[in-house]
Every structure is written in C-alpha cells, then in structure tokens.
Amino acid sequence: MMNRRTWLQTAVATAGAAALPQSWAQSLSGRGQLITRAIPTTGERLPIIGLGSSATFAQVARSEDHDALKAVLAKMTELGGKLFDTAPSYGASEEVAGKIAQELGINKTLFWATKLNVAPRGGKADADAARKQLETSFKRIGRPVIDLVQVHNMGDIATQLPILREAKQQGRIRYLGITTTFENQYAELIETMRTQQVDFIGTNYAIDDLFAEKTILPLAKERGIAVLVYAPFGRARLWARVKGQQVPEWAKEFDATTWAQFFLKFVASHPTVTCITPATSRVANMVDNIGGGIGRLPDEAMRKRMMDHINSLPNA
Known part of the structure; x- marks a missing residue:
C-alpha cells in the first residue's frame, strides 16, 4: 500500500532529492505562528497540528530505535506543537513516548491524550481492568494528571465513561471523550454526543473522507465538543492518488507548498476541528505537518476547488 514513506521514497527515486520541496529541509521560522483553536468547554487553546502514534510512530517504538522518535517529539514542541495522541493499544508508543518526554524535559508541557480500550468490540468492559489500564497510563506518562483520556472506538460507554468522570472529578484527568474511526460505530458516536457530556471526540476526516461533515462536526459545534482528527491523509489512500502529481500552483494562495500541507490545510x-494528529517517525515529516497549520487557510470556494482537483485524479 502506498503510504507517505513509500511515496517519499518513490519521489526521491524518480525526481532526486533536490527536487523535493525545500520546506521539508528548512526551518519554519519566519513563516508565522502555528494556528490555535479553543477547547469549547474551557477556552484553553491548542495548536492545530499535533502528533499521533498509531502508525509509523508505533512501528518505530516497537523496534526500540527511539532516537528518531525523540527527534520528532523535540521538533514538534520546538515548532509550537503540543498535543500528543496515544493509546495503550498502540504497541509501545505510550510507554516509549512517556520516557522520551521525561528525558527531553517536555513531559509537563505536552498535552497528553490517551485512551481506555480494554473492552472487547461490542462487548462489556471489565471495570477493574479499565481502572488498572488507566493507572498504567499514569505510570507510563509519568504525570499525576493526564490532560485527556477517551474511550477508544466506543468501547463500553456505560462502564468506561463513569470511570473517566470519576477520575475527572478527582482532578486526575482534565478532559474526557470518545473516539471512533469505524463507519459501523458512527451512529453510536453521534448518539453519545447527543446524550452524554464529553469534552472531546476523535474521528477520521480528510479531503476524500467527508462523512464527518454531514453530522459529526455540526453536532460537535452545537454541543460544544472539541474535535481531534485522525487519518487526515485519507488512511494513506491520498498518497497513492497524488503519486507523480505536482501540488497545484494555486495552492500557494493558502500557503501550501507540499501535498501534506494541502491535505492538512x-x-x-x-x-x-480543534487539532489534527498525523502520525510520523520522521523529523522532515513533522516539520512538513507543522507547515499545514501555519499561514492562510482555504475559504469555502478554495475548499471546493481542492476537492474537485483530488476527485479529478485516479482512484487509489
């Protein structure tokens, strides 16, 4: 499957490293500040680009080659990023990132977002196991307070949300939420958003994956719920679609010079959208991603032009 890494390798092989966008190898200093968005329930602002850990980050964490991950986390915070999204199910990501953040001295400044995911899909969670998993996350992250914990892929809402509410009341977590990127769980996500008080949701949204625009995002606005976006590169399909294609010249009108910035903007x-969390284990990609949250953003007319352009390309 064509993902960002194989897309980059192909680009290097076919065009030569000198032909790659210069912004990948340059500092973003002088290009403006990273856009921030407010968390509706408190007004606290988050940089719009964060770092996820469910894909390449998790793979490298398992390999025990942690220097690359340390460099990525350091670069994110250097460039103004703050939110790191992880989960106990993402291999060694939560534990490794916790150690790295403490080594770098950024543990207290990161906005930590992790999850509860001990429920069998469609089954009932063991409350004791959920509490034990939460305690393990505290130990791994190395902080007495975690910023955000969400019920992963809807889990067992009836069992797990009360556990998170209890932890929030105790001051041990600051925000709670729910997530899913599975189409067959969208109805449950929407119903929970309508009937439960949650601070955050996490779901998939991309230029070729627009379901969230129909109900989920409007409902989040109505209910005052922050939104973390997963899979902003269309579950990697977009990299296959743009293989061999140049970023259109008109993308410079909203300060996008690479495909990653095009998709993220x-x-x-x-x-x-409150924060987007693309995963990467490469510093160059982290810099590129941050560029997707700096400068101008497309207006409605430009958004339509962007969609039309992607739709004109062959399907992956």
Whole structure:
C-alpha cells in the first residue's frame, strides 16, 4: 500500500532529492505562528497540528530505535506543537513516548491524550481492568494528571465513561471523550454526543473522507465538543492518488507548498476541528505537518476547488 514513506521514497527515486520541496529541509521560522483553536468547554487553546502514534510512530517504538522518535517529539514542541495522541493499544508508543518526554524535559508541557480500550468490540468492559489500564497510563506518562483520556472506538460507554468522570472529578484527568474511526460505530458516536457530556471526540476526516461533515462536526459545534482528527491523509489512500502529481500552483494562495500541507490545510480549514494528529517517525515529516497549520487557510470556494482537483485524479 502506498503510504507517505513509500511515496517519499518513490519521489526521491524518480525526481532526486533536490527536487523535493525545500520546506521539508528548512526551518519554519519566519513563516508565522502555528494556528490555535479553543477547547469549547474551557477556552484553553491548542495548536492545530499535533502528533499521533498509531502508525509509523508505533512501528518505530516497537523496534526500540527511539532516537528518531525523540527527534520528532523535540521538533514538534520546538515548532509550537503540543498535543500528543496515544493509546495503550498502540504497541509501545505510550510507554516509549512517556520516557522520551521525561528525558527531553517536555513531559509537563505536552498535552497528553490517551485512551481506555480494554473492552472487547461490542462487548462489556471489565471495570477493574479499565481502572488498572488507566493507572498504567499514569505510570507510563509519568504525570499525576493526564490532560485527556477517551474511550477508544466506543468501547463500553456505560462502564468506561463513569470511570473517566470519576477520575475527572478527582482532578486526575482534565478532559474526557470518545473516539471512533469505524463507519459501523458512527451512529453510536453521534448518539453519545447527543446524550452524554464529553469534552472531546476523535474521528477520521480528510479531503476524500467527508462523512464527518454531514453530522459529526455540526453536532460537535452545537454541543460544544472539541474535535481531534485522525487519518487526515485519507488512511494513506491520498498518497497513492497524488503519486507523480505536482501540488497545484494555486495552492500557494493558502500557503501550501507540499501535498501534506494541502491535505492538512483542508482539514484545518473546517472551523470545528480543534487539532489534527498525523502520525510520523520522521523529523522532515513533522516539520512538513507543522507547515499545514501555519499561514492562510482555504475559504469555502478554495475548499471546493481542492476537492474537485483530488476527485479529478485516479482512484487509489
């Protein structure tokens, strides 16, 4: 499957390293500040680009080659990023990132987002196991307070949300939420958003994956719920679609010079999106991703032009 790494390797092989966008190898200093968005329930602001750990980050964490991950986390914070999204199910990501953040001295400044995911899909969670998993996350992250914990892929809402509410009341977590990127769980996500008080949701949204625009994002705005976006590169399909294609010249009108910035700026231009969390284990990609949250964003007319352009390309 064509993902960002294989897309980059192909680009190097076919065009030569000198032909790659210069912004990947340059500092973003002088290009402006990273856009921030407010968490509706408190007004606290988060940089719109964060770092996820469910894909390449998790793979490298398992390999025990942690220097690359240390460099990525350091670069994110250097460039103004703050939110790191992880989960106990993402291999060694939570534990490794916790150690790295403490080594770098950024543990207290990161906005930590992790999850509860001990429920069998569609089954009932063991409350004691959920509490034990939460305690393990505290130990791994190395902080007495975790910023955000979400019920992963809807889990067992009836069992797990009360556990998170209890932890929030105790001051041990600051925000709670729910996540899913599975189509067959969207109805449950929407119902929970309507009937439960949650601070955050996490779901998939991309230029070629627009379901969230129909109900989820409007409902989040109505209910005052922050939105973390997963899979902003269309579950990697977009890299296959743009293989061999140049970023259109008109993308410079909203300060996008690479495909990653093109895709991320489309997502960021939806005003209900709070933070986007693409995963990477490469510093160059982290720099590129941060560029997707700096400068101008496309307006509605430009968003349509962007969609039309992607739709004109062959399907992956």
